[in-house]
Amino acid sequence: MNAPPTGLALHKVTARMTKKTDTSAPASLEDLRREIDAIDEQLHDLLMRRAEIVQEVGLVKKGTGGFLRPAREAQILRKRAEQHKGPLALAAVIRIWRELLASMTLIQGKFSVAVHLPDGDGAYWDLARDHFGVQAQTVAHLSPGAVLRVVADDASTVGVLPWPMDGERDPWWRHLCTGDDKLPKIIGRLPGLNQPSARSALVVGQVALDPSGDDRTFLAIETLEEMSRTRLLSRLGKAGFDVEFITDHNDAQVPLPVWSLIEVEGFVAADDPRIRTLINESAGEIGHVSIVGAYPVPLALKKK
Numbered sequence: 504m505n506a507p508p509t510g511l512a513l514h515k516v517t518a519r520m521t522k523k524t525d526t527s528a529p530a531s532l533e534d535l536r537r538e539i540d541a542i543d544e545q546l547h548d549l550l551m552r553r554a555e556i557v558q559e560v561g562l563v564k565k566g567t568g569g570f571l572r573p574a575r576e577a578q579i580l581r582k583r584a585e586q587h588k589g590p591l592a593l594a595a596v597i598r599i600w601r602e603l604l605a606s607m608t609l610i611q612g613k614f615s616v617a618v619h620l621p622d623g624d625g626a627y628w629d630l631a632r633d634h635f636g637v638q639a640q641t642v643a644h645l646s647p648g649a650v651l652r653v654v655a656d657d658a659s660t661v662g663v664l665p666w667p668m669d670g671e672r673d674p675w676w677r678h679l680c681t682g683d684d685k686l687p688k689i690i691g692r693l694p695g696l697n698q699p700s701a702r703s704a705l706v707v708g709q710v711a712l713d714p715s716g717d718d719r720t721f722l723a724i725e726t727l728e729e730m731s732r733t734r735l736l737s738r739l740g741k742a743g744f745d746v747e748f749i750t751d752h753n754d755a756q757v758p759l760p761v762w763s764l765i766e767v768e769g770f771v772a773a774d775d776p777r778i779r780t781l782i783n784e785s786a787g788e789i790g791h792v793s794i795v796g797a798y799p800v801p802l803a804l805k806k807k
């Protein structure tokens with residue numbers, strides 16, 4: 504294993520910067536470029552050192568499931584956003600870190616991305632590449648169902664799927680509602696940063712759900728009797744949930760049960776007492792409630 508960087512390059516950079524403030528004459532182009540070279544050298548040394556540490560992280564995590572940790576990644580990006588100042592666009596910094604984090608996942612083991620690519624619409628593809636970078640193998644699939652199948656069969660693949668909408672004939676999220684632990688879960692939301700994008704997407708994967716400190720959770724709720732959205736929302740509110748989004752679906756031939764996909768504020772664990780309260784207070788109207796996923800609130804949605 505290589506020794507960590509000695510700090511020599513940093514010393515050189517600091518020395519030059521100090522000199523510059525001592526004199527009123529502008530630094531020469533040559534001097535400035537020398538300073539940039541020293542910074543690049545130091546950055547590269549640190550990146551190589553970081554990669555070695557991530558290799559060790561991979562060994563520590565071996566056997567604990569996949570290597571992707573969306574909550575940890577979100578915490579890292581939030582720190583970068585907090586620390587950021589100066590003329591460089593934060594979006595550029597985040598993009599560099601996104602490429603870095605995806606490459607660091609690849610250092611630890613297999614990792615690929617399956618993306619829904621409807622005819623002539625590359626929006627989800629762009630979102631996937633912006634988030635998971637160019638190193639991970641990215642494969643396009645014509646239907647959300649095909650993406651879901653790949654992700655269900657291969658724990659090292661994550662899927663990028665369209666944000667759910669009302670009125671879909673066979674919404675992909677319905678296949679995740681059985682509460683089976685082995686099914687993929689919703690683990691992320693794109694775009695991660697305020698970037699021009701005509702679409703919102705969700706990321707699914709066989710990844711353990713961890714709280715990041717600022718999260719949203721998706722619940723699947725089965726209603727056994729006819730129940731308006733307003734009544735369901737009121738029951739959710741009474742149980743203590745703060746609802747961000749709701750959509751629902753029932754079989755065209757069979758009006759009941761209706762399944763609703765509900766996005767709520769915060770990280771909700773399977774044993775959250777609010778779930779019990781919701782079922783107990785529903786007077787038999789609500790059947791099954793399961794957690795379909797949770798995701799760290801991306802910087803794009805952060806309230807300043």
Ligand SMILES: O=C(O)C(=O)C[C@]1(C(=O)O)C=C[C@@H](O)C=C1
Nearest residue numbers: 560570571572575576604607608
């Ligand atoms: O902290 C971890 O668990 C890591 O695997 C390291 C790391 C990183 O590069 O910082 C890489 C991939 C994970 O998705 C999260 C973080």
